[in-house]
Amino acid sequence: MPPLNRNLQQLVTIAQKPEKLIIGLMSGTSLDGLDIALCRFTGNGFDTRFKLLNFTTVPYTDNFKQDIKQVFAQKQVDLEKLCLLNAQIGSLHADMILQALKDWNINRSNIDVIASHGQTIYHAPQRLHQLTDYPNATLQIGDGDHIAVKTGVLTISDFRQKHIAAGGEGAPLALYGDVLLGSDAQLNRILLNIGGIANLTWLPANQTDIICTDVGPGNTLIDAACRQYFNQPYDDGGRIALSGKVNELLLDALLNYPFFTEAAPKTTGPELFSSTYVQQAQANADAQNITAPDLIATLSALTAEAIVRFIKTQLPTGCDQLLLSGGGAKNQFVSTYLQKAFPNVAVADTSLIGLDADAKEAILFALLANEALCGEPVVIGQNPAVLMGKFSFSL
Structure with a gap:
């Protein structure tokens, strides 16, 4: 040979x-x-x-x-x-x-x-x-x-x-690494990455019925609004969102979209969650004149609420830890929203299990x-x- x-x-x-x-x-x-x-x-x-x-x-x-x-x-x-x-x-x-x-x-x-x-x-x-x-x-x-x-x-x-x-x-390919590096035989975990798109992996302690899927926009719409209205690449720490007020009618219009009710696993991207999507929702909610801080607060609430609804409707109960990574892990508006939605769950970043969140x-x-x-x-x-x-x- x-x-x-x-x-x-x-x-x-x-x-x-x-x-x-x-x-x-x-x-x-x-x-x-x-x-x-x-x-x-x-x-x-x-x-x-x-x-x-x-x-x-x-x-x-x-x-x-x-x-x-x-x-x-x-x-x-x-x-x-x-x-x-x-x-x-x-x-x-x-x-x-x-x-x-x-x-x-x-x-x-x-x-x-x-x-x-x-x-x-x-x-x-x-x-x-x-x-x-x-x-x-x-x-x-x-x-x-x-x-x-x-x-x-x-x-x-x-x-x-x-x-x-x-x-x-x-x-999301995060599934394979999340399972190999993030599983725990005693704890039910959700590993949530908030990048441009938000995706999560459900890791039950029994390691059966694992789910990995995109759940909606992460930072992509927030970042675009920050660039357009504040000439900033992103909302550092969620400060702009925290200064604004969520427009509930616009939030409902944004969430009234087929992707959010489709069964997991599913994937998406900026091709779907684009400026056109936001503009259509604003027209449907008569919110074209919303202030920039309120718009960013509402888009941040969209990111968080899409995650909350998915977890509550499509995952089993009994989550012990919700561990965040990606740029969105530093957004205090989003992380606080998640902690309020799940008061009995430990919400932290993935450094808790030895995975640097960035x-x-x-x-x-x-x-x-x-x-x-x-x-x-x-x-x-x-x-x-x-x-x-x-x-x-x-x-």
């Missing part, structure tokens, strides 16, 4: 290492920047152990954000721009990784793998596009080969496509890369039991 080529031999060597250093990358629909998490992993599956060694978020420039917005969550885009951004994002993310390693005084040769989520630009589950001849689909750009070649590190990317190919909607999603993609290297598909209810990610070699 001929020897393995250098790339395949390297892959085998890394997969067999008892301990791996993996960089997880996450850039969400909020378009605020790139999360970079350096993690040490041992084991796999339910025997996985990890430690977060370093974490940073590298903000995107305003010009870069505008570039992405030209192709983000739109049915019609400039195809050349899309093509160029696929390469540019991969190259930019590689530069950000190299700078982070320099700042941390870590040699790139010590890194075994980079796990790149890429930048989602369009999410199209069949429930949204409603074209019966077409399947679920999603698209993340930021080519993994560019990252691998520029950093010299094996890169695993494009995780969502396998999930779709196996019958899923490509999201780094959690980047950690989860690092975990998916670890599973792709040395794991086996994990059966979790009716969810696709697959190993995800495409491998890009540096040579």
